[in-house]
Amino acid sequence: MLSLLLAATLAAAPAPRALDSANTVVHIPQPAKLSGLYAFMSRAGVHAALARPATWSAEFHPFLALDPMRPETLTAAGIDPASPATISFIERGEVSCSRLSDPQAFQTQALEALSSTTSVKPTTAKGITTASAPRGTGRAGYVLKGQEACSFATLYDDDDLLKATLKLMGKTPAPDARLTKLPGAVYVIQGATVVGLDGTADTLQAEGTSTRLPLPPFQASPTSPYGALKLDGLLISRAQVAPAGLSQAVGAVRYSVQQVCPTCPPDQVQAVAEAITQQLTGHLLVLVDSVQVKASLRTPEGRFFAPRQAVAAQVKDAAKLKEALAPLANFPGAQALADGYTLALKGGTVSVRQKGSHLVLGNDEAVVNTLLGALSDKAAAKLPHAVDFTADPKKVARGLSQVSLLDIMANQQLAGLFAASAEMGPLLANSERISGWLDSAPGGGHRFSTTWTLAASAGKP
Incomplete structure (x- = not known):
């Protein structure tokens, strides 16, 4: 049959x-x-x-x-x-x-x-x-x-x-x-x-599958602790990373932090990352508020601090998470806070904060505080997919427009961003929103969907 x-x-x-x-x-x-x-x-x-x-x-x-x-x-x-x-x-x-x-x-x-x-x-x-x-x-x-x-x-x-x-x-x-x-x-x-x-006249729908996306595996969950959270920004995304993908997800963050903190002891950074990984449930929320380029995008610190962002992650045991974060007190430029630590780095400050069963990591104090203030036990809700996201295309256009001429001349990837800004910037500025979702698929791949919605007046006389 x-x-x-x-x-x-x-x-x-x-x-x-x-x-x-x-x-x-x-x-x-x-x-x-x-x-x-x-x-x-x-x-x-x-x-x-x-x-x-x-x-x-x-x-x-x-x-x-x-x-x-x-x-x-x-x-x-x-x-x-x-x-x-x-x-x-x-x-x-x-x-x-x-x-x-x-x-x-x-x-x-x-x-x-x-x-x-x-x-x-x-x-x-x-x-x-x-x-x-x-x-x-x-x-x-x-x-x-x-x-x-x-x-x-x-x-x-x-x-x-x-x-x-x-x-x-x-x-x-x-x-x-x-x-x-x-x-x-x-x-x-x-x-x-x-x-x-x-x-349609208003929207472009793209749905696809791939086994080549550089992403960890995800898994759908009956309830997300961030499912009903209401935030505004350039990008808001909620996800649940599968247990097998937590090391990959944390490893990407660890690598970025190490790039802007070359004096941080690599073995201690690795040890803290591993201790945090053991406490994660996989539920994440990413908030990118906006882009403010303050230094050359050719430098690690310029790229790291340009997007004003913060990430919240649910943890299994709040007390054990606090223990896992304790070694940060000995890192160069570290300052202890009542709920975590800040690290003064070249180009900006990284905040590592804790609110109950949530870890919040960010590169902008205002964005970190916004996310901490929004976290609530009443924000749990069911999500239909393992990952969802919403982007503000107007803020994306403003972010792309900040790539400088010197950056373009020195870096091929940044030249690509400039080209995207020149070609797509006006369209992004005349769009209402970009949203979508992503799920893991059999065989180690991913299935994804994106909806691009134009502003009501875009392209109309």
Whole structure:
């Protein structure tokens, strides 16, 4: 019975006709159903050129000017907008496969485009028609079999991609069961990561799975001690880390602290981190209030103190947590408080505080105090997912805008942030919120979902 169910599932799964060597695959089950995504991108594109439908439509076909979000352009080219289309991107070019409603109309337009610089004569053998021609520094063409066509374009003037396309057309596409588990009008596949995209005029919905996210395993819980907590900020996230992931989560924090406190004894930092890990239940709350760049982002302290943030973690035994924190009193720059310690470091101060069964760690006193004041035994509530988050896109835009020119010139990652600010900043500033959730998935992966909501006036006259 199980084998029959599995067979039925695979039979119903989308089967992208994609190159095995593709870096990225875009699969569109039905181009005729892209109206919601088109509506969102049209509004978002007013503020970010990268989001404009025209920017993406040019990638649908290697050499024909088609817009998958306007079905009539596909129909005019003999392509069926109600059938699947798959685009494979490789380093040297792309291959676009689709089902045809009118093979003759497709060939007429394809040959006209290919013959713009030289005469092209298609050849047919064993029921497969091929045609190719030089295009710029490379070569473009198509392979047609019955009502299936795969078109290609390569940066090099050779027959390698034509041969690969012929091979692709000669085999039956394998069903990809991952796509049936995700909602979406468009699917983007990059190795072990799959994302489904859809939208409305107001929102973009992205849901996906990945085995490559650099995150610890999580587990859902009937109740989170932070489930009903109400806070405002650039980012608020609640999570429950699985026991197997606590060392990884604490290790990331320990590494960051060690970077900005090189005089802190590494063995003692490690010992405190291990003692704290043993007391954690896995329930966490992250509050990033805002970004204030006070020092060069090229330095560890500049990166560490730029986001004004604090983390709360529930502990099993308050008394044992206090014991675990006691060695901090001997750290350089340490000052004992009634409820914990502060560490004066280059670039700022780190606070390690305790409120009942909660540990609070932060790099900004005001944010730490805000979080401490919000903690309450009445804040417990059920959460539907292991992790949830809400971000204020306007504060994200302000944070990105603080990357300096010198930082850009000296650091490739910071240059990427600047590029993101220049391209996405106006769109973020005209967005209402970004929210989502994440769960662990079988096999060590994660499943995630993000909803991007535009402001009511964004992209409207």
